[in-house]
Amino acid sequence: NAVECYNDVSIPWPRRAKKKFTVAVEGNIGCGKSTFLNYFMKSSNTEVLMEPVNSWKSVQGHNTLELMYKDSQRWSLTFQSYVQLTMLQNHVKKQRKAVKMMERSIYSAKYCFVENLYKNGMMPGVDYAVLSEWFAWMQKSCNIGVDLIVYLRATPETCMDRIRQRNRKEESLVPLEYLESLHELHEDWLIHQTKFPVPAPVLVLEADKGLSDLQLDFETRREEILCGNV
Template sequence: MLYNDPHRWGFTFQANAQMSLAKLHQQPAKAPVKVMERSIYSARYCFVENLYKNKILQPVEYEILKDCFEVLVSNDSCHLDLIVYLRTSPETCLERIKTRNRPEEHSITLDYLYQLHECHEQWLSSETRTMKTPVLIIDADQTREHVYSETNTHLINLASC
């Protein structure tokens, strides 16, 4: 839906994503470390920003999503101890998307992935980031085994703190 008609579904998709991610953040951890593939923060600072920058979101929709985000994170229930950024080139992302072969992802373009990559780089850059959460950057253009090993090493260290 979103990729085929972003002007129609961009706001609806992101509003739903924010609520779903906030609920995941607020669930109690069942282990010493809770790992999430995406967070309400990446939704806000990457996906919402990209939709707005590309004039897919109307200014009022953008403001509504920003306000909802602020309310959802204001009580610290969406606290992060660490952001693990699996930095991957847009080309590698596109290769992996094609390998996954999910029908809903067939219309994702390399240009779109470049835009999201730039949003992530800008959001997580130490010069522009307003969040105090530390960022661990892992080169995810490497093999799956290398990425798992690198990530697990850091998560084990975090859990033992």
């Protein structure tokens, strides 16, 4: 199958590259996913699906991201159900190139973000139950497979600095504790692998580094990232 073929280094690269491969790029808010994706966007065999954050800010004129941060009890379900829809659209989107790279996935939306909101009392139990039912159904019924997860692992403090620097108005209300809680959920899911199923092998990149050092890592690990030889 496609994954085995990508892992089989005895097959010459151009032939391996003809098989389809999906990479999900995960990590906390502000960890540098966009930088990573912009870097790999230059590879001719790779198509990049950036997170549809702009569409979340304008759903028929409604800024659902802002609503969620302003009153999470009221608007988390609205926001996260729209995130789930746009993620699903990206998962099932027809892949034209050998490698499809996605910013986040339907998995981190559920296992990290929805879980965080619920566990910290920002999402009512009934909303969590409805999202969970949808998620379980989509897992059974839709093609949401991922072949590799790249985890950009940064400390919550680094993420906070980067969020402040980029100054996205909706995120002015994000406290450090929110990032700490999200960090723990990413760690539980992708490093300790105790809490939720991990849908693919995980490649970890330490993302506290400065941009030029990080780009060196991107280059060194390029073959693993694009071929799945973790």
